[in-house]
Amino acid sequence: MRLPEFDEWPNVFLFLTLVSFVAITRYVSFAVLPSMAISVDRAPTGYLEGAWPNGLVTGWALDQDTPDEQVDVHFYIDGPAGQGGKFIGLALADIERTDVNQVMRSSGPHGFEFIIPTQYRDGLEHKIFAYGINTGEGENRLLIGSPKSITLIRLVTGGPTVLPPSNGGSGGLATAPAPGSVELVGSPETVFDYSASHCVSLDIPDAPARAFRDANGRVNLIASHYISYRMLGSTLDNVKRDCGMIMNSANDPDFYNFTFREWITAPYTLDGNNVYALVHNEWYAYLVDIKCREQNQGDGWINTITMVQSSDAGAHYSHSSTYVVAEPALDWDPAFPCASNNYTRFGPINPSNIFQKDGYYYAFYQSERDPKGYYDWGACMMRTKDVSSATAWQIYTAHGWDDNPTASCQVIDKDHLEKIHESITYNNYLKAYVLVGMRYGPPGPGIYYAISNDLLHWSTPVKIMGLDGIAYPSLIDPTDASRNFEYSNREPYIYYTRFNNGTDLDRDLVRQKIRFTTTNVPAISGTPLPTSTSTPAPTQTAVPFPTYTFVPTQTPTPTPSPARTPNLPGRQKCTGSFWLCWFHIGL
Structure with a gap:
């Protein structure tokens, strides 16, 4: 075996120093710091999957620090929280989503559905922002997929009650017009x-x-x-x-x-x-x-x-x-x-x-x-x-x-x-x-x-x-x-x-x-119907929606974080000092 020449020893020492440094870093990260109970509070993660013209919003959210618990999701319209957006309600992510659990290695229900309040169903385009709310003291997170741009179908009262779509469907009738x-x-x-x-x-x-x-x-x-x-x-x-x-x-x-x-x-x-x-x-x-x-x-x-x-x-x-x-x-x-x-x-x-x-x-x-x-x-x-x-x-x-x-x-x-x-x-x-x-x-x-x-x-x-x-x-x-x-x-x-x-x-x-x-002609509200000699179509456009919404019992105090690119899975936020966090997260 050849020993290093004299002029090669500095490189050997540098290599051994780096190996020792990495080993010590890993030891501290995995053996020492866990016993020190460093406070790590990751922001929630999730996805705003869909927002439909009838007002239904769907997706999933969870807090990786408490993956078996349900989180609240807060909804804002026409702007981010704190930047002109208006808070319109919340939903609890309590719908079973086995696909989410398989990917996120979580358990319990983490899907959500939310019905946009009727006053925003005006036939105009809106943007919907959804935030996962932290179960701890850390920041909240704008869900991936936010915002969703939708044109909400105008709601006119007086028509039949309609159930919301399920899994992207077009819905069903709760009280149908009588066909005669x-x-x-x-x-x-x-x-x-x-x-x-x-x-x-x-x-x-x-x-x-x-x-x-x-x-x-x-x-x-x-x-x-x-x-x-x-x-x-x-x-x-x-x-x-x-x-x-x-x-x-x-x-x-x-x-x-x-x-x-x-x-x-x-x-x-x-x-x-x-x-x-x-x-x-x-x-x-x-x-x-x-x-x-x-x-x-x-x-x-x-x-x-x-x-x-x-x-x-x-x-x-x-x-x-x-x-x-x-x-x-x-x-x-x-x-x-x-x-x-x-x-x-x-x-x-x-x-x-x-x-x-x-x-x-x-x-x-x-x-x-x-x-x-x-x-x-x-x-x-x-x-x-x-x-x-x-x-x-x-x-x-x-x-x-x-x-x-x-x-x-x-x-x-x-x-x-x-x-x-x-x-x-x-x-x-x-x-x-x-x-x-x-x-x-x-x-x-x-x-x-x-x-x-x-x-x-x-x-x-x-x-x-x-x-x-x-x-x-x-x-x-x-x-x-x-x-x-x-x-x-x-x-x-x-x-x-x-x-x-x-x-x-x-x-x-x-x-x-x-x-x-027919003996049961459905009541129609709005402009009177045209006669058969009229060219324009009828103006009544009632698109009834569910009467239920996810409305909190009192006005919540949401704490959303600003809209930004979500952290990659596994990347953590540490609340300790710089050096302690560096050692804990690793290289």
């Missing part, structure tokens, strides 16, 4: 007879019927296929097929262009000349995946909602430079199945008619679950302030309104609606919105309707008729004088497609008059 009953009046009437009136072989009613009045006063009735024609007449009672094609699909197989097979499903016009229409666009996996078969297109199907427009009163429709409204976040994966007993079908599907409410234009659509679980199935909702712009649409999500076209929607009242989404009007007799569509749950498959005051919470659906050889329902009232047939009265019509003799192409468009009856 419905009966068929007279016999079905054929509006379009395929055998006598089709223009080309593919001229079939393959989507729910929509209607509007153009600038010349003519009624345009469209029940589109991916080759689209319209019916024209002075009223809905005398429309006839016009064989001037209004749009043909681009048939572009490029998935990212979203223009393969296109159905006009929701035309809307403000002046009768310029018409803007939502489009149901289908793309099929057989175009790129050899295991998928063209004859079974629906087994590998991805959908998109786009927009087309007409500047000649609905005679011709085309895309603008930007036309994508809502698109899937996923493209086709060769691992996705496409067999009849194991198919893939997802994306925003088949938008309803467009209707106006409180300065916005709304539409419902259907969502299907994708193989990776990004989307849920059910009825979804979107809105815009500008029907002429495809990019102005927002999707209703678990976190509020989102202008990302790939956003995953928050399905609306799935327990009641399932996937009912096809057609919506404001009914002047029921004094509520009426949503009509197909439903397959109890008491059996059929065309159903449900009613709502706020578009989020719906009554128990009522069956109108069965689904024996029929599909694609919509509700249109010929007596409504609005330009886009956004209203209905007591005796509207259900329009639907009838499949003749079970064949694919021989389909007729049929309508059936119905009559609503």
Whole structure:
């Protein structure tokens, strides 16, 4: 073994000194200081996970010095504590969260829910700050995820009581509007007879019927296929097929262009000349995946909602430079199945008619679950302030309104609606919105309707008729004088497609008059309802919320720390001298 040379000994001594110093430091840290009972008080930690337009705030919080105890969470609005924010209440973090315990190595409940007081539900944007309150004498902590920006839905009294959402859901009804009953009046009437009136072989009613009045006063009735024609007449009672094609699909197989097979499903016009229409666009996996078969297109199907427009009163429709409204976040994966007993079908599907409410234009659509679980199935909702712009649409999500076209929607009242989404009007007799569509749950498959005051919470659906050889329902009232047939009265019509003799192409468009009856019309507060001749939507927008809030018995004296980046997990705050804290925490 070689001994160090004379000029190397200083380096050896330096090395031994450092090793000794580290060893002594660790010994003091782990053996000496614990017996000295140094006071260490870490700030609470936690996460503000969500704040929803209906006023619900959720998340978790705990104090790592007392991980088995519950902590209070204090809430401020429109600014941090001590910097202009207003204290609005507190909640105890006492909801079971096993996921938190697994990560934080804690036990007991640490989740919280808080309902923002009603006076702040004003339709305006607010910022919510949440602070975990120390169980000891140390500082409090602004929770990670704070602040959350939300637009709180305006609260108007007088509507039904609504329960808050659970786990990001859209809530449920505690006192639902009474849907009343419905009966068929007279016999079905054929509006379009395929055998006598089709223009080309593919001229079939393959989507729910929509209607509007153009600038010349003519009624345009469209029940589109991916080759689209319209019916024209002075009223809905005398429309006839016009064989001037209004749009043909681009048939572009490029998935990212979203223009393969296109159905006009929701035309809307403000002046009768310029018409803007939502489009149901289908793309099929057989175009790129050899295991998928063209004859079974629906087994590998991805959908998109786009927009087309007409500047000649609905005679011709085309895309603008930007036309994508809502698109899937996923493209086709060769691992996705496409067999009849194991198919893939997802994306925003088949938008309803467009209707106006409180300065916005709304539409419902259907969502299907994708193989990776990004989307849920059910009825979804979107809105815009500008029907002429495809990019102005927002999707209703678990976190509020989102202008990302790939956003995953928050399905609306799935327990009641399932996937009912096809057609919506404001009914002047029921004094509520009426949503009509197909439903397959109890008491059996059929065309159903449900009613709502706020578009989020719906009554128990009522069956109108069965689904024996029929599909694609919509509700249109010929007596409504609005330009886009956004209203209905007591005796509207259900329009639907009838499949003749079970064949694919021989389909007729049929309508059936119905009559609503109710003895319990829900009370509505606000501006009186418009008549059927009015163009504006009803102004009553009651979005009722729970009456309970987490209100302290006395005004607390919160002690929040200033907003700052939270300490990393394991980093501690020590209240001893600098050297004692340095030794305790270590290098």
